[in-house]
Amino acid sequence: MSTNRNTTIRDRHRRIIARNKPPCAWAHCLYPGIPIDYDAGPDDPLSYVVDHRIPLNKGGSDTLDNKDPFHRACNRAKSDHLPDEEPPGGIRIHVTKRTW
Template identity: 55%
Template sequence: MSTGRNTTVRDQHRRAIRRTQPACGICHTAIDYDLHYTDPMSYVVDHVVPLNKGGADTLENKQAAHRRCNRLKSDNLEGATPTRAFETTRTW
């Protein structure tokens, strides 16, 4: 399944968001835009409505986020409570 992403457009959107240096769209705290990209608090772009939930790969559907916040949100809609991946009926 193709997500319709274009790396040139992706990079343009990343630069456009970075220019205004907004706070994290998920936790609403400041982002240090100078952190190494592997740092959990570094800048990444998040799709507000995930692509696999019908979101568009447009600038209007993107926001700045901390790497950690984006990983925790995963492909859930903002405000949605992630479902548990595993539940058991085992009692101790």
């Protein structure tokens, strides 16, 4: 099942969440005590991303109150699991390189 996402709303939510530079919201953060780097590029594992607290494929909404800040690496490891849930088989780290 695919969910249509509005990029204008996505970008607005990212700006709102980033205002106070909050810490990573994942209970199993890979970098506890290390702040999210809000200025880092997209390949940096400490860079800022926003993820859904309750994944869309588990019935979550694409609203601001269902979004949290994460380190990029934590978001990749969390995948589509709930924030306080450790993924089955332990934490997996995915590293990808993209050229835009």
